[in-house]
Amino acid sequence: xxxxxxxxxxxxxxxxxxxxxxxxxxxxxxxxxxxxxxxxxxxxxxxxxxxxxxxxxxxxxxxxxxxxxxxxxxxxxxxxxxxxxxxxxxxxxxxxxxxxxxxxxxxxxxxxxxxxxxxxxxxxxxxxxxxxxxxxxxxxxxxxxxxxxxxx
Numbered sequence: 001x002x003x004x005x006x007x008x009x010x011x012x013x014x015x016x017x018x019x020x021x022x023x024x025x026x027x028x029x030x031x032x033x034x035x036x037x038x039x040x041x042x043x044x045x046x047x048x049x050x051x052x053x054x055x056x057x058x059x060x061x062x063x064x065x066x067x068x069x070x071x072x073x074x075x076x077x078x079x080x081x082x083x084x085x086x087x088x089x090x091x092x093x094x095x096x097x098x099x100x101x102x103x104x105x106x107x108x109x110x111x112x113x114x115x116x117x118x119x120x121x122x123x124x125x126x127x128x129x130x131x132x133x134x135x136x137x138x139x140x141x142x143x144x145x146x147x148x149x150x151x152x
Contacts, residue, residue, distance in 0.1 A: 049094050050120065054079050054087045059117065060124050062097065066112035096120070 050056055054076065061067060061075045073084055088111055091097035096117040100110045113120075 049096065050123075052087070054083060055091060056124065056127065058084070058087055058091065059096070059113070059120055060128070062111055062113050062117070063121050063124055066100075066110050068108055068110050072111060091117070 050059065057076055057079075058072065061072055067075075069084070069088075072088075073079070073081060076084060079087075088097060088099070092099050092111075095114055098112045098114050098117075100112070102108050102110065
């Protein structure tokens with residue numbers, strides 16, 4: 001007899017797998033055009049906006065609530081302050097993240113997702129679910145504290 005948590009986790013994973021299978025069927029449907037020219041490919045364009053080591057992680061953390069820079073930095077300890085600043089500036093320039101400056105002493109800045117950024121929530125959830133499934137199938141792969149695959 002399995003403990004209740006194990007059964008719940010198993011049913012959750014089954015539901016996640018069904019959801020991923022449905023998404024994969026949608027991706028493989030004949031209505032999706034093949035990206036033959038990179039400059040016209042929606043997937044390439046999307047990856048140019050959210051690709052890179054830190055953008056998806058920042059979007060994931062901002063998905064639950066607006067965060068001040070320092071809090072976001074604490075949630076992403078493997079990134080440098082400079083890299084996080086550059087990442088947030090790019091996301092802001094692309095209309096995915098809002099930057100709100102408060103006129104208080106000392107001044108502080110808060111970051112949140114725009115409506116376009118919020119539309120990425122299902123994508124972030126799907127990537128997270130896929131990573132869990134991948135890690136279960138490939139248990140010998142090492143993942144670091146920030147979720148990145150260890151290369152060494």
